[in-house]
Amino acid sequence: MNSAIERPVFPFAALIGQAPLQQALLLAAIDPALGGVLITGPRGTAKSTAARALAELLPQGQLVNLPLGASEDRLIGTLDIETVLRDGSVRFSPGLLAKAHRGVLYVDEVNLLPDALVDALLDAAASGVNTVERDGVSHSHDASFVLIGTMNPEEGELRPQLIDRFGLMVELQNxxxxxxxxxxxxxxxxxxxxxxxxxxxxxxxxAAYVQRIGAARAMLAQLAFDDAVHAHVSRLCIDAAVDGLRADLVMLRAARALAAFEQAAAVTVEHVDRVAQAVLLHRRHARESQVDRVAHESDASARGGLERPSMSSSAAAQGDAPPADAAGDSDWGYLAPEPAATMQVKGVIPLNAKKR
Known part of the structure; x- marks a missing residue:
């Protein structure tokens, strides 16, 4: 255990060619309530190296790994109900969320983690509080940590309901x-x-990174958003056809964290533009398909209903399909209905009562 803690960590400042990833990790470190960072990419692109490097810059400097085989009790902690019933006091055994407080909770191959565990850690990452409930007894404790999840898309995707709850996403390439x-x-x-x-x-x-992260955290509450920033965020999210309002909130908080890191006097549209890619990468939908669908429905409604399948005049002349008036308005196929023969079925002989 001690040897793992004392093992030297590759410096965050020495990462090369990873500017978008470094920015996303720094923003999550400044405001853990963003919901963490999801890093996707092929093997060998320094995903785990970057996660360990960030942990060293935080106050606790601790990286907690969540293994794929962990149970829910191992993650959130457990309550000793026997002690509650006998002594009337809550005896809590802390889990990995408590251990990761003020540090980094790292989940490698998060797409292979059971959905129940992903739900629990995302709830804690967004709220900063972990609540354990068992048999009507509950216990809460602070759990403010930077959540970093990594995954290789070739090994399976993360459910859309879960991937949307990660605040930021960075896609690494070879x-x-x-x-x-x-x-x-x-x-x-x-x-x-x-x-x-x-x-x-x-x-x-x-040391400069550590100082800037601390100063940025202290400055967050002093930065406000003007109407121009709000309008720009709304326009970007609408153009991306995102679901709900989580993207708007995350984009504003990420822009504020970036402004605080740079010690800017106010949050600007430029800050928004610089964080928009990480916010929208996993939330963007194809807006064109939605527009086309609405136009098609409006056009069909104007004609009094859906169009019937078209048929060439040569096919009709050859008898491949019946005329519309012969087939009837309810016929949507190309072949005329044909009668089917019936066959008499013998009566069913009931079983003897003893054989049932």
């Missing part, structure tokens, strides 16, 4: 730029060769 690829490999080799020396080279940048 790197095919030679210079960037070489820089990433060189940095990793240098870290593996001399982790302490490599970390020392980034110590000043790491």
């Amino acid at each position: 790197c095919f730029e030679p210079r960037v690829r070489q820089a990433i490999v060189k940095a990793r080799l240098a870290f593996d060769l001399d982790a302490q020396g490599f970390r020392a080279a980034y110590a000043q940048q790491q």
Whole structure:
């Protein structure tokens, strides 16, 4: 256990070619109520490395892993009902949510996690409170943590109802730029060769990140949204045809977190534009299909109903389909109805009462 804690962590400031991911993680660290970050991408794109690097920048500096085989009690904690009934006091055994307070809760392959566990951790991530109820007895405790879930789409998708509840989403791709690829490999080799020396080279940048995150958290409550920002957020969400209002709320909070991180005097439309991709990536719907459907329904209503299937004149002349007046208005097919023969069925002989 101690060896795992003491193992050197790759510095967050040393990540290369991951600017969108770094921004999303920093925003979630500044405002954990955003609902966490979902990271998708193929194997070997530094998803887990980035999650561990962020944990080091937080006050507790703790990364808690949620294994796929964990039970609900292991996640949210348990209540000892026997103690309640005998002594009248609540005895609570904390779970992983309590351990992750003020740190990072990391879920690798979140798409393979049971839905009940995903629901529980998303509820706690959004509210900052974990409530355990059992046999009419409840217990609540603070659970403010940065939720980071990673998944490889090739191994299965996450249900739409659950993926929407992640505040931000970043989609990583394989790197095919030679210079960037070489820089990433060189940095990793240098870290593996001399982790302490490599970390020392980034110590000043790491300390700056810690200071800026703390200052941004303290500044959040001082930043308000003007009407222009609200209007821009609404327009972006409407254009993306999102479901509900969660996207609007997350976009505003993410823009505010970015403004706080940059120590800006106010939240601007530019801040909104810079966070919009991460907010809408997993919520955007094809608006064109909705417009086409409405237009089609309106056009059909104007003609007094749905159009009947069209038929070429040559096909009608050859007898492939009956004329409309012969088939009747209720006939929507291409073949005329034909009578079917019936066959007499013998009567059923009841079984003897003893054989039933």
